[in-house]
Amino acid sequence: MLRVDREEPDVEKIRLAADVIRNGGTVAFPTETVYGLGADALNQEAVMKIFKAKMRPPDNPIIVHVSSKDEVYTLTEKVPESALRIMEAFWPGPLTLILKASTKVPRITTAGLDTVAIRMPSHKVALALIKESGTPIAAPSANLSGKPSPTTPEHVLRDLDGRIDLILDAGPTDVGVESTVLDLTVDPPQVLRPGGTPYEDLVEVLGEVRLHPLVTAEREMGVEKPRSPGMKHKHYAPAAEVVLVEGLSLDGIVRKVREIASMHASSGKRVGILATDESIPLYDVETYIVKSLGSRSDPSSLAKNLFRTLRELDDAGVDVIVAEGVGMKGLGLAVMNRLRKASGYNIVKA
Ligand code: TXA
Ligand code: MG
Numbered sequence: 001m002l003r004v005d006r007e008e009p010d011v012e013k014i015r016l017a018a019d020v021i022r023n024g025g026t027v028a029f030p031t032e033t034v035y036g037l038g039a040d041a042l043n044q045e046a047v048m049k050i051f052k053a054k055m056r057p058p059d060n061p062i063i064v065h066v067s068s069k070d071e072v073y074t075l076t077e078k079v080p081e082s083a084l085r086i087m088e089a090f091w092p093g094p095l096t097l098i099l100k101a102s103t104k105v106p107r108i109t110t111a112g113l114d115t116v117a118i119r120m121p122s123h124k125v126a127l128a129l130i131k132e133s134g135t136p137i138a139a140p141s142a143n144l145s146g147k148p149s150p151t152t153p154e155h156v157l158r159d160l161d162g163r164i165d166l167i168l169d170a171g172p173t174d175v176g177v178e179s180t181v182l183d184l185t186v187d188p189p190q191v192l193r194p195g196g197t198p199y200e201d202l203v204e205v206l207g208e209v210r211l212h213p214l215v216t217a218e219r220e221m222g223v224e225k226p227r228s229p230g231m232k233h234k235h236y237a238p239a240a241e242v243v244l245v246e247g248l249s250l251d252g253i254v255r256k257v258r259e260i261a262s263m264h265a266s267s268g269k270r271v272g273i274l275a276t277d278e279s280i281p282l283y284d285v286e287t288y289i290v291k292s293l294g295s296r297s298d299p300s301s302l303a304k305n306l307f308r309t310l311r312e313l314d315d316a317g318v319d320v321i322v323a324e325g326v327g328m329k330g331l332g333l334a335v336m337n338r339l340r341k342a343s344g345y346n347i348v349k350a
Pocket of ligand 2: 140141149
């Protein structure tokens with residue numbers, strides 16, 4: 001683990017990490033969303049190491065990270081006009097674009113699809129590493145497959161110690177949830193995964209944007225041929241059972257959370273409650289392990305703390321996590337998507 005300055009990444013350390021990438025190794029590095037596990041996207045054996053280290057199902061393709069818009073041209077067949085507009089508006093930043101792949105991208109990176117996912121992160125350490133490596137970097141989130149994405153280098157170490165070559169440590173990430181995945185091979189464009197770029201912002205720039213039904217799904221859905229294979233894999237699952245309580249009024253949600261928590265506690269289970277700043281005083285901290293995600297009036301605070309808090313509750317050894325649902329505005333959409341998946345769609349309506 002190498003500590004790097006997040007504002008002015010140390011050139012020597014970036015060089016060392018880039019050498020690992022160029023030599024076909026794996027480097028975990030910070031992005032503005034979550035930590036990624038990187039390898040040379042154009043080197044088949046290197047990308048294979050990512051799948052191995054994460055124990056990732058081989059049918060789940062990997063996002064290719066670039067440090068400039070120009071690199072997109074070598075990775076894709078053609079860059080539609082809409083893509084240029086979107087890159088102009090949102091890059092660098094937490095938005096991944098799905099485009100037709102060129103033959104330069106190895107099949108292992110795209111998991112055999114004819115499309116490629118590309119994003120230009122805004123984190124200075126990520127940009128410096130990609131640039132210095134001189135090659136686009138394939139990087140999924142740096143967690144063991146099925147675990148919550150890592151928002152700190154300690155999370156990466158916990159999941160991948162001994163399985164990868166290097167971790168660049170620049171402290172906790174800002175956004176806390178992964179990038180928004182936007183499919184530009186369909187018209188109108190479609191969000192396959194809600195994330196760090198709010199849906200409302202996409203609509204503002206693009207006009208019509210669809211949400212894939214799985215983005216807002218409230219139950220397990222059979223998808224014929226998932227366009228984003230990651231959609232069908234179990235995701236963001238803490239070890240504890242998660243119950244998600246959704247409703248329109250905070251009063252109603254809190255009442256239901258207390259009822260469910262008390263039921264589990266009386267059967268001898270250790271119960272964690274995922275609350276918000278507005279509701280945290282309403283729970284009994286003697287009986288439950290209560291954590292707040294942040295303020296309901298600031299959905300980006302909820303996103304920032306989500307994965308860390310899920311891991312903390314797991315570390316506390318709870319058997320059950322009862323989570324409050326939040327509003328779907330802004331980053332709230334990504335937070336609810338992750339919570340619903342983490343609960344395995346174990347959703348109770350208040
Ligand atoms: O913020 C992020 O996106 C982070 C950081 C490290 O950049 N990366 C990340 O990667 O979350 P990962 O592998 O955990 O999630 C990538 C998602 C998966 O759901 C995958 O199925 C989807 O993107 N994906 C990748 N390539 C695709 C493609 N060609 N078509 C459709 N979906 C694709
Ligand atoms: Mg992931």
